[in-house]
Amino acid sequence: MSTLFISDIHLCAQNSATTASFLHFLRNRALDAQALYILGDLFETWIGDDDPNPLHHEISVALQILGQRCIPCYFIHGNRDFLLGKRYAITCGMTLLSAPQVMQLDGLSVVILHGDTLCTDDSEYQNFRRLVHQRWRQRLFLSLPLPLRLRIANRMRAKSLHVNAIKTYDIMDVNTQAVMTLMAHTGAKVMIHGHTHLPAIHRLPGARCRVVLGAWHRHGSVIEVTATSVKLCEFSVKTTDYS
Ligand SMILES: O=C(CCCCNC(=O)Nc1ccc(S(=O)(=O)N2CCN(c3cc(Cl)cc(C(F)(F)F)c3)CC2)cc1)NO
Numbered sequence: 001m002s003t004l005f006i007s008d009i010h011l012c013a014q015n016s017a018t019t020a021s022f023l024h025f026l027r028n029r030a031l032d033a034q035a036l037y038i039l040g041d042l043f044e045t046w047i048g049d050d051d052p053n054p055l056h057h058e059i060s061v062a063l064q065i066l067g068q069r070c071i072p073c074y075f076i077h078g079n080r081d082f083l084l085g086k087r088y089a090i091t092c093g094m095t096l097l098s099a100p101q102v103m104q105l106d107g108l109s110v111v112i113l114h115g116d117t118l119c120t121d122d123s124e125y126q127n128f129r130r131l132v133h134q135r136w137r138q139r140l141f142l143s144l145p146l147p148l149r150l151r152i153a154n155r156m157r158a159k160s161l162h163v164n165a166i167k168t169y170d171i172m173d174v175n176t177q178a179v180m181t182l183m184a185h186t187g188a189k190v191m192i193h194g195h196t197h198l199p200a201i202h203r204l205p206g207a208r209c210r211v212v213l214g215a216w217h218r219h220g221s222v223i224e225v226t227a228t229s230v231k232l233c234e235f236s237v238k239t240t241d242y243s
């Protein structure tokens with residue numbers, strides 16, 4: 001039996017292939033897991049649990065399958081879906097976790113998080129994050145009419161695309177000192193995160209490692225932890241629509 005970790009699926013109505021890959025994963029590989037941890041950016045945008053986006057219902061129904069099979073599913077917020085609330089999580093049968101989260105997996109101490117908080121060299125993003133994580137600002141945003149929230153989201157999403165297109169990798173990647181500080185603070189042997197879209201297993205001093213998930217496009221990325229191994233797997237899921 002294994003514990004699975006995924007992140008950065010970035011589900012959105014415009015990308016039905018990724019949605020199909022994710023639904024295939026939930027209906028197949030995930031059903032063999034001991035537990036599934038979703039480490040953020042499950043959705044490309046999230047402007048409130050009251051958003052009637054049909055995709056949200058489709059995903060919640062698929063996630064409920066895990067609960068029906070007594071497979072626990074946990075969710076850590078990403079920089080995109082940080083407003084995903086308790087109401088939607090309960091609908092999906094997901095348990096919201098704060099980050100960073102330290103867990104013991106078969107005696108292995110693992111620290112899990114989305115990863116955006118490790119990108120401390122990206123001061124522009126860290127300033128944005130500080131602003132949108134203020135509770136009063138979140139309450140104010142969620143109180144706005146949905147159409148206005150949609151307009152703000154589309155504008156911010158477009159700005160993000162533009163800003164990140166001109167940022168260098170070293171600014172957008174994790175800061176080594178931030179990684180080592182968190183590893184020392186938690187005493188974890190393994191760190192698992194996403195966000196950077198740079199899948200890899202990085203060896204760290206003291207027989208420790210940092211395992212990074214890839215983003216989902218035409219293929220998926222999953223980390224599988226068992227009693228004896230930590231594996232980073234990429235898989236291509238071809239889907240054919242019988243039209
Ligand atoms: O993602 C990457 C690479 C990019 C990494 C950094 N960029 C990034 O994260 N951008 C981003 C994230 C979320 C969205 S959003 O559409 O979901 N949405 C926008 C409006 N949000 C809001 C909330 C609050 Cl409290 C207050 C306001 C205010 F004040 F502006 F009105 C707005 C809620 C969330 C849009 C863009 N790698 O994985």
Ligand SMILES: [Mn+2]
Binds near residue numbers: 008078079080
């Ligand atoms: Mn992210």
